[in-house]
Amino acid sequence: MDKKICMITGANSGIGKAAATQIAQQGYHMILACRNPERGKTALREIEENSHSTSLELMIVDMSRQSSIRGLSKNFFNKYDRLDTLIHNAAIFDITQKDVVYTSEGIETVWATNHLGPALLTKLLLDAIKSSEQGRIITIASKGLKAKPFLKVDLEDPEFRKKKFSLVDAYYQSKRAQVMYTYWLAEELKDTNITVNCIQVPAVQVDISKYLNLPSIMRFLYSLKSKFALSPEEMAGTYTYLATSDEIRSVTGKYFDEKRRIVKSNKYTYQTENIEKVMNLTMSYLKQDSG
Numbered sequence: 001m002d003k004k005i006c007m008i009t010g011a012n013s014g015i016g017k018a019a020a021t022q023i024a025q026q027g028y029h030m031i032l033a034c035r036n037p038e039r040g041k042t043a044l045r046e047i048e049e050n051s052h053s054t055s056l057e058l059m060i061v062d063m064s065r066q067s068s069i070r071g072l073s074k075n076f077f078n079k080y081d082r083l084d085t086l087i088h089n090a091a092i093f094d095i096t097q098k099d100v101v102y103t104s105e106g107i108e109t110v111w112a113t114n115h116l117g118p119a120l121l122t123k124l125l126l127d128a129i130k131s132s133e134q135g136r137i138i139t140i141a142s143k144g145l146k147a148k149p150f151l152k153v154d155l156e157d158p159e160f161r162k163k164k165f166s167l168v169d170a171y172y173q174s175k176r177a178q179v180m181y182t183y184w185l186a187e188e189l190k191d192t193n194i195t196v197n198c199i200q201v202p203a204v205q206v207d208i209s210k211y212l213n214l215p216s217i218m219r220f221l222y223s224l225k226s227k228f229a230l231s232p233e234e235m236a237g238t239y240t241y242l243a244t245s246d247e248i249r250s251v252t253g254k255y256f257d258e259k260r261r262i263v264k265s266n267k268y269t270y271q272t273e274n275i276e277k278v279m280n281l282t283m284s285y286l287k288q289d290s291g
């Protein structure tokens with residue numbers, strides 16, 4: 001494969017689909033890593049049509065399950081030995097979820113999907129990213145973290161086994177952990193050709209039609225919010241910039257906003273001791289080494 005290769009998770013909707021379209025337009029071969037084959041195929045056809053690129057393929061992964069992520073990695077290495085850009089876009093925030101849900105592997109689903117999944121996928125694909133002339137790893141956090149300045153990763157109970165489940169806390173905990181993971185990984189890879197950066201996503205329009213049981217008041221509030229939110233295409237511009245721009249080929253360990261500016265994250269996320277604790281916890285979940 002002569003083209004640069006970019007894998008993006010959760011590419012079948014929203015920002016992921018828009019970013020996949022834009023990056024395909026820049027001449028990259030796109031691997032759309034999606035969990036649902038039908039939704040993935042439909043997105044692939046749309047991206048093909050809108051980007052005028054045929055260099056796209058679908059790979060199936062459920063980012064909440066480590067066995068599935070290992071399967072994705074195997075499928076990838078069966079075809080390729082190099083990956084230029086990895087975008088950890090997939091995440092869940094199911095606004096209809098009230099109670100804690102554990103995956104079939106016994107891990108709380110938000111923690112498993114939004115934080116552990118990206119950490120494992122990077123770990124498995126790292127050799128391929130090291131084979132790139134200049135590899136890039138992009139993680140995704142949320143501007144909403146600003147409204148939770150005191151929320152830390154709960155080192156004792158990250159999976160809500162002892163305390164009452166809160167979807168909002170579970171989501172923001174996973175996103176704060178992603179910010180800290182970004183800084184940790186950038187430091188780990190500082191002597192390599194790989195950069196690692198995180199994007200702080202503000203309110204962006206979401207397709208709420210997928211939430212079938214959404215109460216009408218929530219439906220109303222979301223449609224109101226979407227009037228002030230960015231479109232997925234606008235937001236995807238920052239993904240595309242970080243994935244493809246030559247301007248930032250040596251920028252690593254930074255936090256970017258939707259205007260492509262480097263911004264500061266919460267003080268807690270920069271402290272080495274905190275990062276080490278969060279990463280020790282993270283690694284305790286990723287022990288199995290076989291692919």
Ligand SMILES: NC(=O)c1ccc[n+]([C@@H]2O[C@H](COP(=O)([O-])OP(=O)(O)OC[C@H]3O[C@@H](n4cnc5c(N)ncnc54)[C@H](OP(=O)(O)O)[C@@H]3O)[C@@H](O)[C@H]2O)c1
Nearest residue numbers: 010013014015035062063064089090091140142201203204
């Ligand atoms: N929209 C916002 O206001 C906002 C704000 C802050 C941060 N963000 C972040 O921006 C990123 C993109 O969100 P979006 O707005 O584009 O939302 P979205 O349209 O809901 O996209 C999320 C994508 O993740 C996929 N996904 C979820 N669970 C998965 C799993 N277990 N395995 C594989 N894929 C999975 C979804 O696939 P399915 O279609 O199969 O569910 C979907 O393709 C996320 O990281 C989100 O946290 C968004």
